[in-house]
Amino acid sequence: MLEYTTTEEVMFFDTDCGGVVHNLAYLRMIETCRTKLAEKMGMNLQSMSKTQQFPVLVSTEIQYKKPAVLGDKIKTIGKLTQIKGAKFWCSFEMVDEQTQTLLITCTQSLALVQMPKGKPLRLPAHLRELVTNKT
């Protein structure tokens, strides 16, 4: 099973004048977690720029359950849930580190592509062993 957990403290730039964390900030935190998760799948950030092989986002579904505020520490837990051809799926939960309140649930699908053409690249077979929900 492939998992990665990141923790971020809510900064001013994460919040808006409603007094809570802005919806885009959660997705930025999810991207950091997802990028580290993809690194564990063999997609190294520093080699990407050279090979121009990037994991690109195909879809996002996100539910905003409870709001976080300035100074909260948010834990993002990401899991690889499925792999098929060039595509893979991840799921995320974000919780308040102190209270363990569930803030966000999210699933994203991605494809490994060769840029700049955007040609899909089949993911290595051995990664299928790492998915949470084998199908």
Next chain:
Amino acid sequence: MLEYTTTEEVMFFDTDCGGVVHNLAYLRMIETCRTKLAEKMGMNLQSMSKTQQFPVLVSTEIQYKKPAVLGDKIKTIGKLTQIKGAKFWCSFEMVDEQTQTLLITCTQSLALVQMPKGKPLRLPAHLRELVTNKT
């Protein structure tokens, strides 16, 4: 029927080193369109700060269909699709203004709440007349 269209030119801050528009930038553009749409529903931005009544995002579903690049003009078309109690639903399509290529499809659900408590506020009945898909 309630609709709003915004057009934005892709700037450097919208792109990433993959050479295309970053996934968060589309959602920022959608937020601008959605906020103007909410204004047409009677949620005025300048009075919000005083009343502390805000439309908050409950969920987002977004599909990244084709990538845009630096200098492209992206048209975002937003529609109010459903209203129920304190909640309302919007759908968005983003197209390349020049080629009419469909880039993004997205649906979002929101709730009108009284901050800082987050208490849901029933939407005015007359708005139901404006939804695209009456149920």
Next chain:
Amino acid sequence: MLEYTTTEEVMFFDTDCGGVVHNLAYLRMIETCRTKLAEKMGMNLQSMSKTQQFPVLVSTEIQYKKPAVLGDKIKTIGKLTQIKGAKFWCSFEMVDEQTQTLLITCTQSLALVQMPKGKPLRLPAHLRELVTNKT
């Protein structure tokens, strides 16, 4: 004289929990104005991706004078103030469109470079005619 004016309405993503516009949001608005100004100098956004010739930021000085809030319309006035070799300087003023209050003053220096090496490229001589302060 080369000038460009942009106007943006303050959105939620521009604000923070202090209730005012976040410092990074002003710089994003300045970038939009600066990019349109550079376009008038002959640096076309859509050709940049192909030629890989980009105006890169060398320095920024910004003074935050008065805060703007949600729903305010902010006018950004940018001017080309100096050109020397591969470098050029711009100055910006941001004002509240309704009250004409001065919010921000800013100066930025940039260089035209050939990426990915970052080699400086001399700016066309005819542009010197357009600067505000000829030296």
Next chain:
Amino acid sequence: MLEYTTTEEVMFFDTDCGGVVHNLAYLRMIETCRTKLAEKMGMNLQSMSKTQQFPVLVSTEIQYKKPAVLGDKIKTIGKLTQIKGAKFWCSFEMVDEQTQTLLITCTQSLALVQMPKGKPLRLPAHLRELVTNKT
């Protein structure tokens, strides 16, 4: 002497289509460092929302010396350099953790204010002992 060091890995959202880190991303990283530095000065993030006493940015001067790229680890070293009345000054250096290349130099001035009025609040006298350059 009051110092704080943060380290961040360059993510996709930090970069632009020029292939390097975008100018706004450095300032976001500086804000995280500065906020932690202010916390050491007694400005606690979680109490701020309640007291509505915020350190607000008055000015920024930033020099972009060398670009960082995707996957680089950037170390931001912040120092408190001066205090006077309600104002304080910080300086920042950003270096590539691996090569120790100097990427960014920056100085910022701030004021502690009571929101929403923006009334300046005198900083505690004992903080003067912590400044790097006593004047």
